[in-house]
Amino acid sequence: MCIFIDCLLCPTVIWSAVIGIGVYFLKDYMQGGQFTKETNETGKVVIVTGANTGIGKETAKELARRGATVYMACRDMTRCEIARLEIVKETNNQNVFSRELDLSSLASIRKFVAGFKAEQQKLHVLINNAGVMRCPKTLTKDGFEIQLGVNHMGHFLLTNLLLDVLKKSAPSRIVVVSSLAHTRGAINVDDLNSEKSYDEGSAYSQSKLANVLFTRELAKRLEGTGVTVNALHPGVVDTELARNWKFFQTNFVKYFLKPMLWPLLKTPKSGAQTSIYAALDPDLVNVSGQYFSDCKPKEVAPAAKDEKVGKFLWAESEKWTSKSD
Ligand SMILES: NC(=O)c1ccc[n+]([C@@H]2O[C@H](COP(=O)([O-])OP(=O)(O)OC[C@H]3O[C@@H](n4cnc5c(N)ncnc54)[C@H](OP(=O)(O)O)[C@@H]3O)[C@@H](O)[C@H]2O)c1
Numbered sequence: 013m014c015i016f017i018d019c020l021l022c023p024t025v026i027w028s029a030v031i032g033i034g035v036y037f038l039k040d041y042m043q044g045g046q047f048t049k050e051t052n053e054t055g056k057v058v059i060v061t062g063a064n065t066g067i068g069k070e071t072a073k074e075l076a077r078r079g080a081t082v083y084m085a086c087r088d089m090t091r092c093e094i095a096r097l098e099i100v101k102e103t104n105n106q107n108v109f110s111r112e113l114d115l116s117s118l119a120s121i122r123k124f125v126a127g128f129k130a131e132q133q134k135l136h137v138l139i140n141n142a143g144v145m146r147c148p149k150t151l152t153k154d155g156f157e158i159q160l161g162v163n164h165m166g167h168f169l170l171t172n173l174l175l176d177v178l179k180k181s182a183p184s185r186i187v188v189v190s191s192l193a194h195t196r197g198a199i200n201v202d203d204l205n206s207e208k209s210y211d212e213g214s215a216y217s218q219s220k221l222a223n224v225l226f227t228r229e230l231a232k233r234l235e236g237t238g239v240t241v242n243a244l245h246p247g248v249v250d251t252e253l254a255r256n257w258k259f260f261q262t263n264f265v266k267y268f269l270k271p272m273l274w275p276l277l278k279t280p281k282s283g284a285q286t287s288i289y290a291a292l293d294p295d296l297v298n299v300s301g302q303y304f305s306d307c308k309p310k311e312v313a314p315a316a317k318d319e320k321v322g323k324f325l326w327a328e329s330e331k332w333t334s335k336s337d
Pocket of ligand 1: 040061062063064065066067085086087088090091113115116141142143144145162189190191192245246247248249250252253254266
């Protein structure tokens with residue numbers, strides 16, 4: 013017994029316990045704002061893009077738990093169906109559907125929208141969540157730089173094609189998952205498609221700035237329609253987002269940096285909270301053109317307030333996405 017107490021009081025055990033408890037509370041603290049209002053979403057129809065993993069999957073799951081009819085719009089139907097079955101099992105909501113949507117293809121986006129409209133008369137919430145980060149230089153099927161193409165252009169077309177049904181379903185909401193990375197972004201008006209030069213990080217930041225500029229310009233265009241649109245930063249979340257970032261695939265990151273950073277990262281469930289807040293909080297029914305982080309409003313970067321650039325981006329996006337197949 014004495015040996016046992018001695019052992020419990022030895023410095024190694026005490027320090028391990030202190031560090032363990034410290035890490036636990038740090039991880040808990042880093043989860044950030046949570047959306048705790050209970051709402052019932054039965055009868056509401058929702059689309060979540062990129063819903064098979066990460067923040068999108070947790071968002072879809074929570075909306076299903078609250079009774080909504082959820083369309084999981086994914087590019088990989090095998091992964092989508094696995095996630096859908098998990099959500100149905102956990103929430104007991106049978107109104108969860110997997111549908112194919114590849115945001116790197118204008119044809120796929122048009123096909124998805126046509127299929128959705130054939131099935132549903134209403135759409136109450138559209139969550140533009142899907143995204144790619146720091147990809148090596150790649151083009152979408154229509155020749156757009158992939159990060160701008162998927163993160164902004166694809167969602168630009170998707171949203172515009174769904175506006176009629178969103179307006180018919182008002183009050184309705186559009187949620188755009190942007191990032192704090194928008195603060196490092198610039199819209200390259202002379203080389204929007206990164207044809208002259210390409211940097212993986214700048215292209216990601218540009219696409220996330222485009223998300224905020226799009227949100228603000230769309231909010232103006234939707235005034236008086238009952239459709240709101242807001243953007244957000246989900247936090248720094250432990251998901252698959254860095255899968256294309258070569259540095260993140262190194263052993264140094266996998267076995268040293270990531271475990272060290274683990275206490276600072278949000279879980280995907282916590283990362284979904286601001287999307288759910290923007291989609292559902294009754295207090296936001298008339299709030300549009302805003303940017304949120306940790307379930308509260310946050311100021312955007314000065315570049316995101318540049319209306320001239322916002323209009324340039326809108327005009328270019330219209331031109332690019334109006335290409336026929
Ligand atoms: N994680 C963070 O720390 C963080 C921080 C700031 C902002 N964000 C933003 O949060 C959003 C969600 O990211 P995440 O962290 O959850 O990353 P994730 O785990 O990699 O999930 C991204 C989702 O987007 C889908 N996607 C990618 N390309 C697509 C395409 N062409 N068409 C349709 N879907 C596509 C992916 O599908 P597949 O699985 O089939 O590839 C996946 O479902 C992104 O917009 C991201 O920029 C994340």
